[in-house]
Amino acid sequence: MTDPNNNAIAADVLERIIADPFAQHLGIEVVEISLGRAVIRMKVQPWMANAMGTPHGGAIFALADSALAFASNSYGSKAVALDVNITYCRPAPIGSTVTATAEQANLTRRTGLYLISVTSEDGKLIASARGTVFRTESTVR
Amino acid sequence: MTDPNNNAIAADVLERIIADPFAQHLGIEVVEISLGRAVIRMKVQPWMANAMGTPHGGAIFALADSALAFASNSYGSKAVALDVNITYCRPAPIGSTVTATAEQANLTRRTGLYLISVTSEDGKLIASARGTVFRTESTVR
Amino acid sequence: MTDPNNNAIAADVLERIIADPFAQHLGIEVVEISLGRAVIRMKVQPWMANAMGTPHGGAIFALADSALAFASNSYGSKAVALDVNITYCRPAPIGSTVTATAEQANLTRRTGLYLISVTSEDGKLIASARGTVFRTESTVR
């Protein structure tokens, strides 16, 4: 954080962002968070399956949505999701680890747009998502 | 099922649909399932919160997505979600129960469209969603 | 406007909303506009077809998006679309008239949510859409 031009986020902001009970419940781990970007991963547990024995769309979405939350709150001002859409491409194996990457595509004073991809261990696309957030005037927490 | 005109779904189909580990993990309860329609509910537990202390978007989505799965699989042929989008309107209180209703808006041989709303105990709109499913040729499970 | 409880919108606001060059170019006609709601229609011209000889998705979307614009700007404060999603159900015949209805599902100080349906002359669902708008502080025009 000595270089003001890097993408590092303030330590206290990072601490508050990742204090996310549902993300922790799902075993989501942070791989990397920087300004406007987050890479996180989750092991798909057997209890995250749907009736077909594949990962529940809600579990995969929760990972994508967490990546969106982590990336969009990285600036320290509270951002809340307005719209999120997801397209499911293929199921990941139960027991495998999936990775979500959220990248900022646009930022205005009041809104932010993030492109999110969820990939399997072998790099295949599990799901593609996009989220728009509303940036409030309050700080994170 | 003695009345061919009613919306009742076969008992064995219903049994398979609701045998959904993630939905059960989240404590999702079925209020009503009929052909092309599902009403389900979930108590928002403290561990379903995000870093802001409101329900995690992923938890609300998981409820909406489960309603979509239950409604779209009610015919007994396996339907998998292709695209789901959600708009968040307001947070529900932690500890309260939210209800998701999925209603079929269109059905073709290969696809189905469902409108989903998530409402609070006092009937306010928490989130509005829409999902498109691909109907496979295999039966549920 | 003598009854403050009705849904009538101010005449000058209405005039500005419908002065929409692209909507006029497409021959879009207003059936009804009230606060937070718009019903409009368009005859699908042969030049609105795609390479398959059915109405171009962009033409159907333009009708849905116009309904969103008319409904969301009815309050007199400028609203701009942030996110719009559409699901196509079936093609309308070329030469037929399609109708779009936008209904407000939620309104906050800064955002509005609208559910939109596009129907054929015989009442079948052509497309289902949803749009989120950002409400600016400036007035329409």
Add this chain to the structure above:
Amino acid sequence: MTDPNNNAIAADVLERIIADPFAQHLGIEVVEISLGRAVIRMKVQPWMANAMGTPHGGAIFALADSALAFASNSYGSKAVALDVNITYCRPAPIGSTVTATAEQANLTRRTGLYLISVTSEDGKLIASARGTVFRTESTVR
């Protein structure tokens, strides 16, 4: 087209894809089409404006949707859009040329997923879209 490993599409397929009346009406020009990818552009005409004097969301969407159609039909089997969502980032100037790029992100036997971006002359993001198509068994036209 002498190299079977390149991304070139058959001449007759290309000819049918671009014979799109609405795209032609809007003055859409093909910059590049290859298998699963299309880059097209459109000059935003004054008659494509909305009531606010900025490009109508329907005109920008029509460009994005045309890129989706061109990219997804490049294989020669007819693909129809199921779901398309768009996020608007900033208005392009009236009179300027906007470019849409559709890139295939996933392809299955029955569906295809395309990420689409619309950019301004100076490379800024005007809109970000994503579309899912259903691939029919018939050939284009």
